[in-house]
Each structure stands twice: as C-alpha cells, then as structure tokens.
Amino acid sequence: MSSASRGDLTTRARIRDGAVECFAREGFSVSVRTIAEHAGISPGLVIHHFGSKARLREECDTHVRGVITEVKTQTFEGASGTFMLQQMAEIEHYAPVLGYVLRSLQSGGALAAEFFELMVEDVERFMAVGVEAGTVAPSRDPAARARYLTSSSLGSLMLHTTLHHPGTEPDFGRVMQEWIEAYMLPALESYTEPVLIDRTLLDTYIAHADGGADAEGSAGADAD
Amino acid sequence: MSSASRGDLTTRARIRDGAVECFAREGFSVSVRTIAEHAGISPGLVIHHFGSKARLREECDTHVRGVITEVKTQTFEGASGTFMLQQMAEIEHYAPVLGYVLRSLQSGGALAAEFFELMVEDVERFMAVGVEAGTVAPSRDPAARARYLTSSSLGSLMLHTTLHHPGTEPDFGRVMQEWIEAYMLPALESYTEPVLIDRTLLDTYIAHADGGADAEGSAGADAD
DNA sequence: CGTGATGCTGAACTCATGTTCAATACATTA
DNA sequence: TAATGTATTGAACATGAGTTCAGCATCACG
Known part of the structure; x- marks a missing residue:
C-alpha cells in the first residue's frame, strides 16, 4: 500500500479500486452505474476517465496484475x-x-x-x-x-x-x-x-x- | 419425426432441448431470441410455452437432472x-x-x-x-x-x-x-x-x- | 359448416445498460 | 480579473434484453 504514492490516489485510482471491489463482489457483469455509485460519482465520469467499461476492466486487470507481482516479490x-x-x-x-x-x-x-x-x-x-x-x-x-x-x-x-x-x-x-x-x-x-x-x-x-x-x-x- | 410424436417430442420438448444446447454452448446469458431462432420459432412462443426465461431454465434443469439419473441407472x-x-x-x-x-x-x-x-x-x-x-x-x-x-x-x-x-x-x-x-x-x-x-x-x-x-x-x- | 381452443407470429412495450453530450463548477494561470 | 482547461454532472440516446399482446392459422369437435 505504501509503495503506491499519494499521487496515484487520484479520482481515477479511486474509481479503479472501487471497480475492482465491485467486480470482485458482483462479478464482471456489474453495471457502470453501480461502480459509479460505489465511488460516489456519476456514471458519465467513469466513462470520461476510462473511455469505456472494457477499458476500465483492462485497467483493473493490469492493476491487479501489479499487486500480485508486488505481493509475490514481497x-x-x-x-x-x-x-x-x-x-x-x-x-x-x-x-x-x-x-x-x-x-x-x-x-x-x-x-x-x-x-x-x-x-x-x-x-x-x-x-x-x-x-x-x-x-x-x-x-x-x-x-x-x-x-x-x-x-x-x-x-x-x-x-x-x-x-x-x-x-x-x-x-x-x-x-x-x-x-x-x-x-x-x-x-x-x-x-x-x-x-x-x-x-x-x-x-x-x-x-x-x-x-x-x-x-x-x-x-x-x-x-x- | 421419430418415436415420440405425441409423447415427448412436442414443440415444447424441442424448444427445451434446443435451449439446453444453447445454454451449454453460450452460457446462461444467451438470449431468448437466440434460443427461439435455434428452434426455428418466434421469441414469443418460448414465453408462451414456459412463461418466462427463468422457468424455461428450471425446466431445463429438471430435464438434465432426469437425463443424468437415467444415465446413472443405465x-x-x-x-x-x-x-x-x-x-x-x-x-x-x-x-x-x-x-x-x-x-x-x-x-x-x-x-x-x-x-x-x-x-x-x-x-x-x-x-x-x-x-x-x-x-x-x-x-x-x-x-x-x-x-x-x-x-x-x-x-x-x-x-x-x-x-x-x-x-x-x-x-x-x-x-x-x-x-x-x-x-x-x-x-x-x-x-x-x-x-x-x-x-x-x-x-x-x-x-x-x-x-x-x-x-x-x-x-x-x-x-x- | 361453425365455433372455440390452441399454436404461433410479429410488432410493440418496458426496462436496464453502456455511452454521449451539452452545460456547469472549479482550479490554475496569464 | 479574465481565461482556459479540466472535473463533473444530469439528462438523453441507442441498444439489447425479457415480456406482452392483438391477431392469424390450424385443427378438433359438435
């Protein structure tokens, strides 16, 4: 957790982390609206930041990938x-x-x-x-x-x-x-x-x- | 048609068998329209026969259950x-x-x-x-x-x-x-x-x- | 032949979803 | 202060889904 600097804790990152949580909890068919609500923002902002739900999913993948390798090395x-x-x-x-x-x-x-x-x-x-x-x-x-x-x-x-x-x-x-x-x-x-x-x-x-x-x-x- | 023209091979059964096939091939999120098309009928007829997609799914479950027990006893x-x-x-x-x-x-x-x-x-x-x-x-x-x-x-x-x-x-x-x-x-x-x-x-x-x-x-x- | 019931269709309705867009608030800077 | 760009929203749009419905066809039965 400490390795990720505070510069990463922008809204984008907050959405991403929340999305990982939502995906984990409800599966990948969870709606963009649910993800947005979970982050306390509007659905449009999710798209504004990631372009599409698919790209958000990709970003979550890479983030999770990163966490895994980090844990593995630790x-x-x-x-x-x-x-x-x-x-x-x-x-x-x-x-x-x-x-x-x-x-x-x-x-x-x-x-x-x-x-x-x-x-x-x-x-x-x-x-x-x-x-x-x-x-x-x-x-x-x-x-x-x-x-x-x-x-x-x-x-x-x-x-x-x-x-x-x-x-x-x-x-x-x-x-x-x-x-x-x-x-x-x-x-x-x-x-x-x-x-x-x-x-x-x-x-x-x-x-x-x-x-x-x-x-x-x-x-x-x-x-x- | 073959054996059970009046018995089980009615349209209902044909839809059911086709639905099992579709569910197996594309997963349970397959659309009613796809199932209907696969059976060569209209989407409305599927609902007409089973009431809803959920009930069709249930009927498929019981049918598969039956086939399994049949195979098991055989x-x-x-x-x-x-x-x-x-x-x-x-x-x-x-x-x-x-x-x-x-x-x-x-x-x-x-x-x-x-x-x-x-x-x-x-x-x-x-x-x-x-x-x-x-x-x-x-x-x-x-x-x-x-x-x-x-x-x-x-x-x-x-x-x-x-x-x-x-x-x-x-x-x-x-x-x-x-x-x-x-x-x-x-x-x-x-x-x-x-x-x-x-x-x-x-x-x-x-x-x-x-x-x-x-x-x-x-x-x-x-x-x- | 007529009457009703059932099988069946095609279009329309409702709803949820992903996405777009114009408009607004905010922040940073010249 | 004015300007500009970014963050953000709310509503609207497009699409695909399940479902409904009015009507046509077909067939058994009196």
Missing part, C-alpha cells in the same frame, strides 16, 4: 502458491484483489491464464525445493505434476466458492477457511499415504503412453 | 463418476447435457450442488469397493476423501475448460481428451506413489485437528 520467494493465497485471504486489504482473481478464473481471459501460470511456476519451484530436501518424492514429469497440483487445488477452491457462495460477495477469508477445513485432511492423507495400493493403473498408463504418445517428457530431473 | 452401478463423465463426453448425443452441467457448475445453483453431491456419492461408493478389494487404501474419513477427490478432479476440469476454451462452445469431448492427456499421468503418479515422503505435515495436522478442531478452526490469524 513474500519469501520459496513460499508455495497456496500459502500466498492463504496469506492474501487473511489480510483483509487484499480481499478485493483475491476476489477479482477468483472471478477472472471463473470467466477465463488473459489475466486468469497468467495467474495460473504464475502459480504453476511457484508450485514447481516449491516442489523442486522439497525434492531437493528429500521431503517430496521426485516425479516423472515435474512440470506436469506442478500443473496438476495447481489445477486441482485452484479448481477445487473455485468449485467450492461457486457451490457454497453463489452470487453475491463471498468473504474470501471465510471461503479459504472452509475450504481448508473441508479438504486439508484428505489432501494431506492422499499426498502422504498412497490412495492406490495397486500399481496396475499407473504402470498400464505409462506403458500405454510410452507406446503411442509424445516423447516430450523431460526425464532429466531425477531418474530414481 | 451405467453399471459401480462405475466411477469420472468414468461416467468420460463415457458421456464420448457419446455425442450427451454433449449438450454435459455442457449444461459444466455451465451450471461454473454458475452455481441447485443443479450444480445436486450434481456434485451425486458424484461424491458415486466416488465414495467406488472407493469403498476399491478398499474392499484391496486396491485402494482406506481413509481416516472416507466421506471427506470422496469429497476431496471429486472437488479436485471436477474443479480441475472446470478450470481447464474456462482457461483453454473461453467463451464460445467448447467441444467437450476434446476438452476431456486434453484434460486427461495433461493430468492423467501426474494424477496416477500422485495417487500411487506418495507425493509427500515426510509424514510431518499429515501427523502435525492430525494432532492439531484432534486438539482444537471444534474451536473456530485454525488460529493462525493471531499467532504466527
């Missing part, structure tokens, strides 16, 4: 993505940004894809550290595993949000809390003690994939 | 939910229904919650069979594990859909194919060979949960 570099999410949810100030990202993830779009890739990178790095330390098992395809883990947890969080808090603004801190409470134990259990005792499925798939699939897998990491 | 009872999804995606005829369910899952609502619960039940039963057969490890909380597995895979599928096929109609067969190709290996690997070698996380969480699970969950906000 946070200890080795922290996992989910930890980052948790931390952000706990700090009330970041709730609109987190909500905005969640909405983006639901709607698709450039920001969503970027955010996903960012998290994948984080997870992959985090897992690599774990492998190095001996606490995490190496994978046949670390990149694919990172994507899988990211997609699973993020998708599960999204699903939990839409199913249990439809429509209006969800308290994302509470959503995260509920989500953790519901899934932390089975997740840890599944990741610690193998769910599948029988190796047949895995071996069969590997054999099948070796036969007629791409040989793109970077098997260079840890051939154990 | 399919071998022990089949897993994901297998059911795969099977449905492969049969072109069910593509609109699957798309409709996906859209519901993205938007939230009653049908989405019901469908999720249905899949959870299936997964739990399927896992129980596996445990009985000795191919699946037992869980401390089978119900929670079933919810977790369902939420992860379904959420991941949703996320993959929104990220890689935004907006217009995705070919759900292809989406499933891509999704399987991207995540099957790491998923099987993670479920067969434990990701976490170190048991500390699991044991710590269990101890922590046993101690103060009922008291507001994690107290991480204050003590860090």
Whole structure:
C-alpha cells in the first residue's frame, strides 16, 4: 500500500479500486452505474476517465496484475502458491484483489491464464525445493505434476466458492477457511499415504503412453 | 419425426432441448431470441410455452437432472463418476447435457450442488469397493476423501475448460481428451506413489485437528 | 359448416445498460 | 480579473434484453 504514492490516489485510482471491489463482489457483469455509485460519482465520469467499461476492466486487470507481482516479490520467494493465497485471504486489504482473481478464473481471459501460470511456476519451484530436501518424492514429469497440483487445488477452491457462495460477495477469508477445513485432511492423507495400493493403473498408463504418445517428457530431473 | 410424436417430442420438448444446447454452448446469458431462432420459432412462443426465461431454465434443469439419473441407472452401478463423465463426453448425443452441467457448475445453483453431491456419492461408493478389494487404501474419513477427490478432479476440469476454451462452445469431448492427456499421468503418479515422503505435515495436522478442531478452526490469524 | 381452443407470429412495450453530450463548477494561470 | 482547461454532472440516446399482446392459422369437435 505504501509503495503506491499519494499521487496515484487520484479520482481515477479511486474509481479503479472501487471497480475492482465491485467486480470482485458482483462479478464482471456489474453495471457502470453501480461502480459509479460505489465511488460516489456519476456514471458519465467513469466513462470520461476510462473511455469505456472494457477499458476500465483492462485497467483493473493490469492493476491487479501489479499487486500480485508486488505481493509475490514481497513474500519469501520459496513460499508455495497456496500459502500466498492463504496469506492474501487473511489480510483483509487484499480481499478485493483475491476476489477479482477468483472471478477472472471463473470467466477465463488473459489475466486468469497468467495467474495460473504464475502459480504453476511457484508450485514447481516449491516442489523442486522439497525434492531437493528429500521431503517430496521426485516425479516423472515435474512440470506436469506442478500443473496438476495447481489445477486441482485452484479448481477445487473455485468449485467450492461457486457451490457454497453463489452470487453475491463471498468473504474470501471465510471461503479459504472452509475450504481448508473441508479438504486439508484428505489432501494431506492422499499426498502422504498412497490412495492406490495397486500399481496396475499407473504402470498400464505409462506403458500405454510410452507406446503411442509424445516423447516430450523431460526425464532429466531425477531418474530414481 | 421419430418415436415420440405425441409423447415427448412436442414443440415444447424441442424448444427445451434446443435451449439446453444453447445454454451449454453460450452460457446462461444467451438470449431468448437466440434460443427461439435455434428452434426455428418466434421469441414469443418460448414465453408462451414456459412463461418466462427463468422457468424455461428450471425446466431445463429438471430435464438434465432426469437425463443424468437415467444415465446413472443405465451405467453399471459401480462405475466411477469420472468414468461416467468420460463415457458421456464420448457419446455425442450427451454433449449438450454435459455442457449444461459444466455451465451450471461454473454458475452455481441447485443443479450444480445436486450434481456434485451425486458424484461424491458415486466416488465414495467406488472407493469403498476399491478398499474392499484391496486396491485402494482406506481413509481416516472416507466421506471427506470422496469429497476431496471429486472437488479436485471436477474443479480441475472446470478450470481447464474456462482457461483453454473461453467463451464460445467448447467441444467437450476434446476438452476431456486434453484434460486427461495433461493430468492423467501426474494424477496416477500422485495417487500411487506418495507425493509427500515426510509424514510431518499429515501427523502435525492430525494432532492439531484432534486438539482444537471444534474451536473456530485454525488460529493462525493471531499467532504466527 | 361453425365455433372455440390452441399454436404461433410479429410488432410493440418496458426496462436496464453502456455511452454521449451539452452545460456547469472549479482550479490554475496569464 | 479574465481565461482556459479540466472535473463533473444530469439528462438523453441507442441498444439489447425479457415480456406482452392483438391477431392469424390450424385443427378438433359438435
């Protein structure tokens, strides 16, 4: 917050911040009038400053993008993505940004894809550290595993949000809390003690994939 | 016309089926005019038959609900939910229904919650069979594990859909194919060979949960 | 044949939305 | 002080949405 100078806290920025909040709370179909009312101004002024609702949306995207990278650099570099999410949810100030990202993830779009890739990178790095330390098992395809883990947890969080808090603004801190409470134990259990005792499925798939699939897998990491 | 000329294949049903298709392809914000055009009729007739767009939507929900239960009873009872999804995606005829369910899952609502619960039940039963057969490890909380597995895979599928096929109609067969190709290996690997070698996380969480699970969950906000 | 009921249309109505625009208030400066 | 440019408003416009309605067509039934 302190990094953004007071020169940025102009009306434009106030509208932008309010818009991020509205988008997070009511989704991207929120009306310009609602955004204007939330900022205590007239609808016309929103257009006067941003040209159109679409451009306002773009500006919100870039602003959220900036906040994310800022938080990422502030946070200890080795922290996992989910930890980052948790931390952000706990700090009330970041709730609109987190909500905005969640909405983006639901709607698709450039920001969503970027955010996903960012998290994948984080997870992959985090897992690599774990492998190095001996606490995490190496994978046949670390990149694919990172994507899988990211997609699973993020998708599960999204699903939990839409199913249990439809429509209006969800308290994302509470959503995260509920989500953790519901899934932390089975997740840890599944990741610690193998769910599948029988190796047949895995071996069969590997054999099948070796036969007629791409040989793109970077098997260079840890051939154990 | 084919079989049910007087039975179900009336104009009402034709509109309903077309609406399911439109909802699946363009989302629930698709216009009544589009639905009417898709059925080759006038917009007014849609309202004449269903009263309002909301009631048409409800009727689509119940119809999809019916198709799902029908497929579920037809399919071998022990089949897993994901297998059911795969099977449905492969049969072109069910593509609109699957798309409709996906859209519901993205938007939230009653049908989405019901469908999720249905899949959870299936997964739990399927896992129980596996445990009985000795191919699946037992869980401390089978119900929670079933919810977790369902939420992860379904959420991941949703996320993959929104990220890689935004907006217009995705070919759900292809989406499933891509999704399987991207995540099957790491998923099987993670479920067969434990990701976490170190048991500390699991044991710590269990101890922590046993101690103060009922008291507001994690107290991480204050003590860090 | 006539009568009514139902299926169906096309235009019009209502409403919310994004956007435009002329007019006004304000602030800065010559 | 006068001027000029920016911030801001309130009303109006255009559009697309869901819905209504009066009327035409079609068909069963007496």
